[in-house]
Amino acid sequence: MGLILTEDQTILREMAKSFFEEKSPVERMRKLRDSRDETGFSRALWKEMGELGWLGILFPEAVGGAEMGYGELGIILSEAGRVLAPEPFVSTVLLGGNAILLGGTEPLQKELLPDLCTGDRLVSLAFQEQGRFSPYSIEASASRDGDSYRISGRKSFVLDGHVSDQIVTLARTAGSADEREGLSLFVVDANSPGITIERAEMLDGRNAASISFANVAVDASRVLGEPDHGADILDAVFDRAIVGLSAEMLGSFEEAFERTLEYLKTREQFGVKIGTFQGLRHRAAHMFGELEFARSIVRDAQSAIDDGRDDIAECASGAKARCSDVAQLIGGEAIQMHGGIGMTDEEEIGLFFKRLKAAEITLGDAIYHRDRFASLRGY
């Protein structure tokens, strides 16, 4: 796969662009936030995307998917990012769905993925237990009990955990906290006895739940991958999820940049357009460069996955590191260059700023991913 869109991909982008512009302007996201909507997004719109085949892009045809790749999914995610659509791509497709795809047995995939592709099933991934991203620092435990396991512990920041049907849960079956070995992934039904879910609203208007597990039973057939070796699946899921999330971020900061550029061309102070001030022009040029580099790096990471290259992890962390840096830069400059108006809740630029911050922190920020990139590069 090259670094530019193919003809088919260009058509897909045009479709996605008009879909989101028409059905999901930024005001929609604001309304969902302000009305404290109980779902936090639109199930109807999600199903519409299912009908268009967008939710199943990654999944095999046998389970109702389209069997395409991250190049295609990235297009949808970028367009969703441009309008801050809060639909559960990250939780259901990139995290939960990917975990089932990469680690689930065939019966499990057949049971769960078809509904996921149509938009009828929501799945989340419960892994995080502390603020800073540290995927192996897991204390929640699962112990074997006949044909099943019993899970106990607390999870935080479970994206869309308040509405998911299944919660893919990471728990320790061996080893001690911080160890990569000894982790296992379980597909747990959200209505299982012993589960308590508390919804929390995040600064970007999206939802993440705190979930506690009190001796929750889950059948051994619902383990993803090998017991104790869940981190193998988890790492692969994260690599793919951050490439997807990076594409969404790309769309969001590209939109924020374009809006800011427009503002520089229209706002007048000192009798001239503020875009005539070199102090702002150079910063705009710098942002443009950062944006173009991020686009190339994301595109390359997508091809690493789609072409089955052996440097997926390196490229994925590289993409998330770069996009996290650019998110911070463009988000911050967007507010600054809008002046006082940028500080108001009414002006949409602030919504971009907040979403970009959330995405930057989600699944590891630039510092985390540069660190990982360095390890993968052997230093």
Added chain:
Amino acid sequence: MSSENLEEFQQDVRSWIDENLPADLRVGNRKDLPGGSLGKWIKAVTSKGWVTPQWPTEYGGGNLDRKQAAILMKELKAVRAPIISSFGTSMLGPTLLEFGTDEQKEEFLPAISRHEVKWCQGYSEPGAGSDLASLQTRAVKEGDEYVITGQKIWTTGADKADWIFCLVRTDPEAPKHEGITFILFPMHQEGVEVSPLTLIDGSAEFSQVFFNGARAKASHVVGPVNGGWTVAKRLLQHERTTDGGSEGGITGALKETLTDIVKREIGLKDGVLADPTLRQRLAAQELEARGLSLTMRRAGEELRSGQAGRDIGSLGKYRWANMVKNEQDLAMAAMGTQGLGWSGPGFEDTQLERTRAWLTTRADSIWGGTNEVQMNVIAKRVLKIPE
């Protein structure tokens, strides 16, 4: 060309390189390459026309199409062959191909592709740097010649050059962009005086050049008289997209990669660089280099597919400059006081070389349009923010 033929071409290139490139040259564009081997290599490359692979055969080129030329370059870089390039091949040649008369092409291009005639660039003057169009060097017509008076500065390689491509003012009354002419003349003549300048890295590859009645043939004006600004700008575009191996102040290949030097100087503890801050900065630097090369590749793909990409020439130049400068900054940080050596014992060659490179690369954000000027161009032409 079909992909089969391209594969065959690639095979041919490989075996030709195997036969012609000695082991002691497979170290990249270093400044200390062994002269004997290098001379032979230059002869071999020029006899194929591969210094200017895409030029027509009649001008000494290799007559390759774009894809073949790309393969050739890739294969040469893969074995770290020295890339033969000059002001003639990368800047003047392409400009002459576009603006030159048939006579000019016949007279100058073959000697450039054979690497026989050295050119220098007479653009900048003490009073005309970024604001190049304010240049004052005068040319006055006398019969079928021009007589030239004035001064150029920062002229790279002027002390070794045979010819100069020069911007001169032919109409002092016209608005500043409209009285400039692009002209070629020999350096070895009365009325041309070259005075080398020593730079902060200790090198003296730049000169001030004084013209006091130097002469140029009127038939050596490229493009229209008083219409040289268009030609000059076009040449600058070629200059900006040149990478690696041009004479324009670019460091050649160094003995040790940045990652290796940082690892060696700092050391690994449990497989991880002992200094976590440098480790972060090194990772950022590697990603910056990737970002740049992927973006250049993407721009190439956009161009070939006819997709309207944005012009990233200016972006590439200034980001490249920042990248190579930052690379040396990191090497300096890793070396500590070992990076402060100038000569004498106690310093490795690799260290001394990095220190000089740190100094040399400061120029990369200045020549060919400073970073600030490139950012002005991006804001105005790419982002279209009105001034």
